[in-house]
Structures are given as C-alpha cells and as structure tokens.
Amino acid sequence: xxxxxxxxxxxxxxxxxxxxxxxxxxxxxxxxxxxxxxxxxxxxxxxxxxxxxxxxxxxxxxxxxxxxxxxxxxxxxxxxxxxxxxxxxxxxxxxxxxxxxxxxxxxxxxxxxxxxxxxxxxxxxxxxxxxxxxxxxxxxxxxxxxxxxxxxxxxxxxxxxxxxxxxxxxxxxxxxxxxxxxxxxxxxxxxxxxxxxxxxxxxxxxxxxxxxxxxxxxxxxxxxxxxxxxxxxxxxxxxxxxxxxxxxxxxxxxxxxxxxxxxxxxxxxxxxxxxxxxxxxxxxxxxxxxxxxxxxxxxxxxxxxxxxxxxxxxxxxxxxxxxxxxxxxxxxxxxxxxxxxxxxxxxxxxxxxxxxxxxxxxxxxxxxxxxxxxxxxxxx
Ligand code: CMC
Numbered sequence: 001x002x003x004x005x006x007x008x009x010x011x012x013x014x015x016x017x018x019x020x021x022x023x024x025x026x027x028x029x030x031x032x033x034x035x036x037x038x039x040x041x042x043x044x045x046x047x048x049x050x051x052x053x054x055x056x057x058x059x060x061x062x063x064x065x066x067x068x069x070x071x072x073x074x075x076x077x078x079x080x081x082x083x084x085x086x087x088x089x090x091x092x093x094x095x096x097x098x099x100x101x102x103x104x105x106x107x108x109x110x111x112x113x114x115x116x117x118x119x120x121x122x123x124x125x126x127x128x129x130x131x132x133x134x135x136x137x138x139x140x141x142x143x144x145x146x147x148x149x150x151x152x153x154x155x156x157x158x159x160x161x162x163x164x165x166x167x168x169x170x171x172x173x174x175x176x177x178x179x180x181x182x183x184x185x186x187x188x189x190x191x192x193x194x195x196x197x198x199x200x201x202x203x204x205x206x207x208x209x210x211x212x213x214x215x216x217x218x219x220x221x222x223x224x225x226x227x228x229x230x231x232x233x234x235x236x237x238x239x240x241x242x243x244x245x246x247x248x249x250x251x252x253x254x255x256x257x258x259x260x261x262x263x264x265x266x267x268x269x270x271x272x273x274x275x276x277x278x279x280x281x282x283x284x285x286x287x288x289x290x291x292x293x294x295x296x297x298x299x300x301x302x303x304x305x306x307x308x309x310x311x312x313x314x315x316x317x318x319x320x321x322x323x324x325x326x327x328x329x330x331x332x333x334x335x336x337x338x339x340x341x342x343x344x345x346x347x348x349x350x351x352x353x354x355x356x357x358x359x360x361x362x363x364x365x366x367x368x369x370x371x372x373x374x375x376x377x378x379x380x
Contacts (some may be wrong), residue, residue, distance in 0.1 A: 006365055014267065018199065018360075023056060023348055024191045031272040035191050036060075041278050049161055049186040050074065053344040056191055057129050057351070070130075075157040077134035078164060080104065081111045085142065085152050093147050097140065097336045098229075100147060102219040104139035105132070109212035119208040120354055128211045129347030136343045137161045140336040141168025162186060165340055169333065178327050181286055182337070185320050188275040189338050191345030193268070197221040197228065201346045202353045206360040211350050218346045219339055225262060228342075231317035231334040234263030235325055238295050247301035255309060263318030264306050275316035283323035295322035 010016050024035045033040045036055055043052050047061075054062040054070050062070060087107035088100055095103075109115060112131060117124035141164060142152035153171065155164050162183040166174035192198070200221040201214040222228035241250045254261060266273055280299075287296040299314075299322060306312045324334050 009365060012267075013362075018194050019202070019353075021193070021349070021352060022059075023345070023352060024193050026193050026268045028269050028271065031269060031274045031277065033192070033274045040188060040274060044184045044187040044278055047187070049183050049190070049341070052187045052190050053133055053161075056344050056348040057126065057133075071160075073130055074134040074161065075155075075159075077131045078138050078155040078157075080108050080135050080138055080142075083111070084108045084139070085146065088139075088143055088146050091147075093149070095147065096223075097143055097147070097332050098219060098223045098339070100143040101136075101140050101336050101339055102216055104143055105135075105212055105215050105219070108135060108139070109210070112212065115210075115212075119205060119210055120357070122351065122355060125211055125347075125351045125354060129344075129351060132211065132215060132343050132347055133161070136340045137165035138168060140333065140340055141165045143336070144169050144330070144333060145171075161340065165337070169329070177286070177289070181282055181323055181327060184282055185279060185323065185337070186341040188279055188316055189320075189341035191342070191348070195227065196224075197342065198346055198349050201350050203360045205350045205353050206357055208354075208357070211347060214350045215343060215346060218342070222338060222342065223335060228317070228335045228338040230262045230315070231321045231324070231338065232331050234318050235321040235331050235334065237262050238298055238322060238325075241298050241302075243294065244297040244301060247298045248305065251302050251305045255305075261302065261306060261312075263321060264302075264314050265312045266315045269313070269315070272313045273315040276314045276319055279316050279319040279323065280314070283319040283326070286323055286326050290326050292326050295325060 022036065024033065026033055035043060035052065036059060038055065038061070043055070050071055051062060051067060054060075054066065058066075084104055084107045088104050091100055091103055112128060114121070114124035114128055119125075138155050141155075145152055145168065150171075153168050156167065159167055160179065160183065163174050163179045166178060166182060194202075197218040200217040204214040204217040205211065225233045241247050251261070283299075284296050287293050299318065303314055303318075306314070321334060324337065325331070329337070
C-alpha cells in the first residue's frame, strides 16, 4: 500500500512536528539559521566556537568572564583517562574514525564523575555536556594518532577546541588561519534543530537513558552519507572528478544516471543552506589564498549545473569538504569534526528533552500477515 492510503503517515517523518524547542530555528524561505535568536553568520564571523557552545548550553552569549571561565573548564576537562586510549587501541587499524570516536565516548562514560547521577539531574547533565564538549576534540584528535600506531599527545591548556583537534591530529602547532577556518566551521556545524542525529539523541534520553548513551546514538546516526557522512563523500566525489574540465560532463552523466550528488540538497532548505553560503565564502578565500583552486573550480561547475537543472543547492557539507581538504585534514576525519561541533547541539537538546521529558514513541502501521497459524517446528 502507498503512504497516501494513510492520511497521518509521513515517510521519514517529513513535515511532522516532533517537539517544541528554544535552541535553534531554520527559516527556509529566507535561507537563515539562528541559534537562540542569533544569526549563524554573525556567530561564525564575529565570535568563536566556544561562545556558540556557551550560547547553546547555557542559553545566553557569555560575557568575557563567563567565556574565560568556560575556556578554563574546557582546558581542565580536555584529557581522558588512559583506559579510554587503551580501549581505543584495541580497535583494528582500519576502523573508521567515527567508530573510534564512538568507542572513545563509550569507554569514557563510566569514568565520568557524574556517571551514576540520574538522567533527570539537570546540574549533572550540564556538567556532562561541558565534559563531552571538552573531550570530543581530544578523542577525535588522539584517535587519529592511535590508528596510526602513535601515542596520544597531552592536550595543551592554552588551545581552543579547534586548535586542540589540529594539534593532536598533526602533532604540530596549528597556524592561525587553519584554526580560524576550522573554528568557523565548528560554529556552522554546532546545531541544526531536529536533524536525524539530534533526534536520535533525544529519543535515547527520552527513555531516561544518559547523555553519553545519547552521544553514542548521535555518532552512529551522524555517520551515514545522507547526514554527516556527506562531507567525506563530497570530497571523494570531487577527487573522482579530478579536474574542472571534467566536471560538466561528470555531473550531466551523474544526473542522467539518477545519482545522488553528495553535499547537495536538504530536507529543510528548499533554497540555499545559509551555512553553505558562509562556508563557500570561507572555502573559496582559503583556496585562493593557498593557491589550490582546483576543487573550488569544480565545485562552481557542479553548483551551476545543479541549480539550473535541478534547482538543488549545496548544503554545508560541500564547501566544508574542500575547505578541510585544502587545510590538509584527512578525508575520513571530516565527519568526526562534525561530531566535535555537534556534541554542543546534541547535549543541549538532550538537556532540553530531559527538562520536560515525554517518552518518544511513535506508531507504525502494520501491513504484515494476519491470522497466521502456529505450526510446531518439526512440521515447518
Ligand atoms: N542529488 C541529486 N538529486 C537530489 C539530491 C542530490 N543531492 N538531493 C535531492 N535530490 C532530488 C531527489 O532525487 C528527489 O528527486 P525526485 O523527486 O525526482 O525523485 C528530490 O530531489 C527530493 O529528494 P529527497 O531525497 O526525497 O529529499 P529529502 O528531503 O529526503 O533529502 C537529503 C534530503 C539531504 C537526504 C538529500 O538531499 C540527499 O540525499 N543529499 C545528498 C546527501 C547530503 O548531502 N546530505 C547532507 C545533508 S546536510 C548536512 C547534514 O545536516 O547532515
């Protein structure tokens, strides 16, 4: 039977209102995104990711003293117990960094000082949210070292979250430009309403499970190429195309063959994704500055054809992909970077869910067989 048979059924929950939130608003008609009332372009261009995380988790932009205090706490909470690294080292070297990241959080959870607190302990949840935020860049950065057979590095207190990831990933002090580009992208990736991974987090804690279990659900859900995994896939697609003079033929062929173009389209934005508008500007400036315009030239051609032929626009994953590539970040770390940012939104949503919880448990329509008669196993 088709979905049209059931008036209340919306495949993929498209258009269904799943809750009321005060965290962020997507305004498709004007291609805008606001976190607690603030335009994401302002947050990305004028502030730092830590300010955005404070805005999300505590509900207001920090003053200088509050920002300093948050940065100090993050620096103090950045390290993870040695046992977490030991657990991560047990994974095969070809494990995807998203699985290493998930393993890192799963291994860390029982070490958290508020591990045994009930799911509804709001103060403990806020403290957990800050520790999750602090540890994410360490788990991803040192996870990259571990899979190369290198020992984890000790995070530096003076680093921002973006710098901490870059330092651990490369073993070198990051330059200001690289840290700035990454920092802006973290703000753009931080929060996005009831997207699939955030919804998974909310479903998880709606059973009165804990924030760490929610983060594990979030990471698993983010990984797929229709969601966060698209940034990796978009870069692999650009690599497959290889050169601007191949792009036009490639995209026409892909569309003829009904291929999904990774990094394009969005359930919520039917025009432009505001995050993509900002990130494209950053990615193009960076590409020009570094003299690596190959990817941005291919990107321009794909964008033009997608817009004129399909009326579909790039989402944030498309420009983020080639910006990260120009920064020299390994491709399979792109989605884990999304985790470093999105833990701020996930935790905020889980706290909001638990402050006014109701078990999330929708219905489904049964279309299976009816009136089956049980037959003993020896007769089947
Ligand atoms: N390439 C080609 N055609 C597309 C694309 C695309 N990237 N996106 C949508 N379409 C077409 C689709 O084929 C369909 O056409 P038709 O009606 O002729 O069958 C129509 O547009 C509607 O697409 P849909 O997949 O039903 O729409 P949706 O709301 O379920 O999809 C989406 C949203 C993000 C899953 C989809 O656009 C997509 O698969 N994009 C590629 C993956 C991607 O970039 N994901 C990242 C999303 S943004 C970052 C994040 O938050 O994770």
